[in-house]
Amino acid sequence: MFTNDKLTELNATISRVTKLTDSFAKFPRSIKIPLRLDDEILSDSSFTDVAFDATSASHHNGKMAVADNLQISTLLNVITAISEAIFVINSAGVIEMINPLGAKLFGAPAEMLIGQTWTDYLQSPFKDEYQSLFSLWNSASDEANKVTQFNHGPKEIIINRADSTLLEADLSLSCLPSMQIGSEPLFIGIMHNLTTHKAEYNKLRHLAHTDKLTGLSNRHAFDDALQTNWNDSINHDQPLCLIIIDVDYFKMFNDQYGHVNGDKCLQKIAQVLAEVLPSNNAMAARYGGEEFVVILPNSNPLTAEYIAKNIQRRINQLSFTDIGLPAQTKISVSQGIACERSGQYRTPTALVCAADTALYRAKSTGRNRINMSS
Ligand SMILES: Nc1nc2c(ncn2[C@@H]2O[C@H](COP(=O)(O)OP(=O)(O)OP(=O)(O)O)[C@@H](O)[C@H]2O)c(=O)[nH]1
Numbered sequence: 001m002f003t004n005d006k007l008t009e010l011n012a013t014i015s016r017v018t019k020l021t022d023s024f025a026k027f028p029r030s031i032k033i034p035l036r037l038d039d040e041i042l043s044d045s046s047f048t049d050v051a052f053d054a055t056s057a058s059h060h061n062g063k064m065a066v067a068d069n070l071q072i073s074t075l076l077n078v079i080t081a082i083s084e085a086i087f088v089i090n091s092a093g094v095i096e097m098i099n100p101l102g103a104k105l106f107g108a109p110a111e112m113l114i115g116q117t118w119t120d121y122l123q124s125p126f127k128d129e130y131q132s133l134f135s136l137w138n139s140a141s142d143e144a145n146k147v148t149q150f151n152h153g154p155k156e157i158i159i160n161r162a163d164s165t166l167l168e169a170d171l172s173l174s175c176l177p178s179m180q181i182g183s184e185p186l187f188i189g190i191m192h193n194l195t196t197h198k199a200e201y202n203k204l205r206h207l208a209h210t211d212k213l214t215g216l217s218n219r220h221a222f223d224d225a226l227q228t229n230w231n232d233s234i235n236h237d238q239p240l241c242l243i244i245i246d247v248d249y250f251k252m253f254n255d256q257y258g259h260v261n262g263d264k265c266l267q268k269i270a271q272v273l274a275e276v277l278p279s280n281n282a283m284a285a286r287y288g289g290e291e292f293v294v295i296l297p298n299s300n301p302l303t304a305e306y307i308a309k310n311i312q313r314r315i316n317q318l319s320f321t322d323i324g325l326p327a328q329t330k331i332s333v334s335q336g337i338a339c340e341r342s343g344q345y346r347t348p349t350a351l352v353c354a355a356d357t358a359l360y361r362a363k364s365t366g367r368n369r370i371n372m373s374s
Pocket residue numbers: 213246247248249250251252254258259260261262263266288289290363367
């Protein structure tokens with residue numbers, strides 16, 4: 001037996017079902033209808049009968065065919081069983097129906113979401129974007145435009161969930177145009193949770209840009225960052241400096257202490273480089289083998305030289321006793337600096353070549369030196 005409250009709630013739902021089935025009835029039977037009611041209501045067999053009777057009365061003048069009953073029953077089961085997050089909104093953007101998976105993505109029970117404006121659950125700038133889209137659609141003046149199939153997406157969005165956590169998803173919106181003059185169409189939203197994919201993507205992206213041994217950015221990431229910083233430097237007329245750092249006599253180190261200790265030495269050097277960076281915009285990367293590079297955006301030659309001296313001092317002070325090498329074990333690096341200030345270099349490659357030439361001079365004049373490209 002239903003209480004009055006429950007009956008009122010059911011009547012509201014019945015009217016929504018009726019509206020939806022009015023739209024679905026216009027489509028061929030083979031169409032996939034991606035909708036679902038919430039579990040609680042579907043498990044109530046009395047309600048199912050009431051819903052069908054109501055639909056029948058309003059749509060078929062009390063002569064609902066058994067076949068139609070079956071079709072709607074199947075539809076409701078599909079809605080319940082489908083493993084897609086689905087919601088239905090009206091042209092004002094108010095949620096008419098939402099399935100359990102959809103409710104889960106929005107982070108609230110279906111009962112709470114129904115009757116609410118769906119864009120209220122979108123993170124900026126998606127909220128404004130979809131509100132504008134609906135305004136545009138609603139402003140279509142002629143009926144011909146209004147019944148035109150309106151599809152949007154799939155597009156990545158960020159949902160601001162009921163508990164204020166953010167969730168990345170992709171969303172496709174499709175219109176169920178009403179064929180009845182004067183009645184408004186409905187929109188079906190289908191969402192996929194992208195959280196796992198995004199996490200996997202970010203992990204792979206990190207691996208693709210990171211040098212495995214040292215944890216610094218790799219050559220690929222360096223090439224990308226150099227081009228980006230070069231463009232910024234040219235577009236905003238800001239200086240850009242580059243330091244190329246090469247470990248001195250590293251073959252001897254390897255020969256004397258072994259490659260495993262050579263690897264640990266490279267890791268210690270990488271840590272120094274990461275620590276001396278003057279800002280979050282600066283980058284230290286492993287250029288290859290025992291060569292490293294530092295990008296210093298918006299830095300002048302004086303700053304670059306100061307940082308190079310810091311690198312030199314800290315690497316000279318490195319101790320290897322923690323990896324079992326003698327206390328007198330020492331290492332040094334040679335460094336070449338080049339700075340783009342006012343159009344000296346025509347390309348980022350030319351800047352790298354200038355720093356490399358300066359490094360060559362630092363090597364050839366005795367090592368453990370810093371040379372600035374003139
Ligand atoms: N352990 C280790 N050694 C590496 C790695 N990459 C390159 N090397 C070694 O770095 C050494 C580079 O030797 P060279 O190019 O002759 O340079 P160098 O001995 O440092 O001499 P200069 O640069 O002229 O001072 C070689 O022995 C390489 O095997 C690495 O990932 N790990």
